[in-house]
Amino acid sequence: MSEMAFYFRIVQALEEIEAPYMIVGAFAATTFGLYRATYDVDILVDLRDEDFEALSEKFPLPRYYADPEMMRNATRRGMMFNIIDTSMGVKADLVPMTREPGYRKAFERRIRRTFEDDEGNSFQAWCAQPTDIIIGKLKAWAEGRSNKHPEDIHAMLYFILSGLTDEPIDLTEIEIEAARIGVETLQLWRDTLARTEREIQESNEK
Numbered sequence: 001m002s003e004m005a006f007y008f009r010i011v012q013a014l015e016e017i018e019a020p021y022m023i024v025g026a027f028a029a030t031t032f033g034l035y036r037a038t039y040d041v042d043i044l045v046d047l048r049d050e051d052f053e054a055l056s057e058k059f060p061l062p063r064y065y066a067d068p069e070m071m072r073n074a075t076r077r078g079m080m081f082n083i084i085d086t087s088m089g090v091k092a093d094l095v096p097m098t099r100e101p102g103y104r105k106a107f108e109r110r111i112r113r114t115f116e117d118d119e120g121n122s123f124q125a126w127c128a129q130p131t132d133i134i135i136g137k138l139k140a141w142a143e144g145r146s147n148k149h150p151e152d153i154h155a156m157l158y159f160i161l162s163g164l165t166d167e168p169i170d171l172t173e174i175e176i177e178a179a180r181i182g183v184e185t186l187q188l189w190r191d192t193l194a195r196t197e198r199e200i201q202e203s204n205e206k
Contacts (some may be wrong), residue, residue: 003090007041008117010083012126013058020046021111021126024103024136026152028127031113032167033159034152046097046107047075055083063087069130106132111167130160131170135177142185150192155195162203 009028014021025042026034047055052068054073059066065084071094073079078098082091096106106128113127127135134153140150160169171193178189 002118002137003131004041004087004118006085006088006090007043007092008115008123010094011115012042012123013055013126014045015060016044017051019048019051019055020102022107022128023115023125024106024128024133025140026148027115028077028133029045029129029137029152031115031154032130032133032156032165034155036148036152041092042095042099043092044095044100046176047071059083059085061123096183103132103136105135128171130156130165130167131173134169134174138174138178138181138185138189141188142181150188153189153192154196156194161196162200 022044025040025133027041048070052072056066056068065086071081075096075098080093080095084091084206109129110126111129112124114122115125116122137149137153178186
């Protein structure tokens with residue numbers, strides 16, 4: 001089982017126990033035109049008390065480490081926790097809503113999207129809306145200034161504004177949130193949007 005397949009298995013387990021979750025970040029963006037050789041799979045969870053045991057049972061010892069008390073305590077303290085595949089030496093990080101309460105609005109309006117695993121098998125999963133993915137990437141850029149975030153935003157905008165998805169995007173909301181983050185973030189957003197609109201226009205004129 002590949003590392004990506006392990007992430008997919010965790011999403012499947014969350015689906016099977018009907019635990020509230022949402023895929024965010026770069027992997028969520030893959031359903032809106034983003035392509036990268038590697039992705040971080042960020043999963044936001046809002047686990048109820050009964051979900052800790054149920055999720056742990058999906059990943060039993062000795063191969064896996066998914067301690068329900070560890071997950072419960074991390075959630076109470078607002079800390080990220082992980083599920084580990086000891087045979088592969090890989091782990092998946094799950095982010096509790098108690099760590100990221102600002103994502104509540106995004107969580108409440110999450111959508112179903114189709115994802116594809118390493119073998120080409122497709123499955124449905126809960127995912128953030130494109131508006132919220134872009135806002136999250138603007139926040140991440142403001143924190144770390146990584147160039148991957150504006151490039152991811154550009155790829156998504158090109159896909160969406162070219163009419164390749166029916167999912168709506170709220171450019172006004174993104175503008176407001178970018179301004180709230182800071183002047184430099186607002187300028188980055190405006191520059192990226194202008195660049196994308198210019199490239200789409202040039203493509204249509206050819």
